Amino acid sequence: MRMQAAELFEERVKPAEVARRLRVSVKSAYLWHQLWRDGGREALVSRGPSGSRCRLSPRCLEKLSEYLEQGPAAHGWVEDQVWTASRVATLIGRKFHVSYSVSGATRLMHRLGFSPQVPARRVAERDEQAVSVWKEATWAEVKGRGRRAGATSASRTKPGSPGGRRGDGPGAGAAAPRS
Known part of the structure; x- marks a missing residue:
């Protein structure tokens, strides 16, 4: 340009x-x-991309890619098999003694063809069968029916006004003469 x-x-x-x-x-x-x-x-003439230089050498980037391919369990994270940006930043610190922020680790992961994952937050003891039974049996009772259609009001003290009453529309009071 x-x-x-x-x-x-x-x-x-x-x-x-x-x-x-x-x-x-x-x-x-x-x-x-x-x-x-x-x-x-x-x-x-363009001087190339702006921003800070990568703090890892090409050899270190290659090694990091290998580590990421091995999966989190190979590096001590056994609870789930997802690479979060935070874990990658920690891994870089441990293996290469270089500090990266979470956002910096995210950019680096994208550069290497990976994307950070967000682990699912589920209790290990969760009983899926009990959950589905509860949803079918109890949820319908607890949920109840929604509000009936009709006039409502946002005010706690004033119930919804019946529609069509004279003088209830916007600016209705403006036409009335003052005494």
Whole structure:
């Protein structure tokens, strides 16, 4: 996009028009114009992705991918077989002595083709058969029937007004003369 901007600047197109044509902010267009004026096309060449560099070497990234393939149980998490971002951050700290935040571990996992999982929060002693029996037998009684259709009110002290009564509509009091 910056190279397109450079071409337009060379054609003497104003920065505001460049912003409109390229669908970027006017501020960006003026910044690019200043860079182009000072250094020509070379000043607008991309310098690669921004952000901090990865703190793991390519060899360490390869090793981390292998560890993730082995699964959490191979590294001490036996309660379930999901890689959470928190676990991956801990694993990186243990294996490579490098500190990663949970969000940083998430980005790293995506980069390696993995996605962090959220473990299901279920009690180990849960009896699925008892749960289904309760749902069929007891839930219908406990749930009860919903409210009947009709006029309701959000007020705790004023019941729903019957529909169609004169003077109940919005702005009804505005037409009445004051005495």
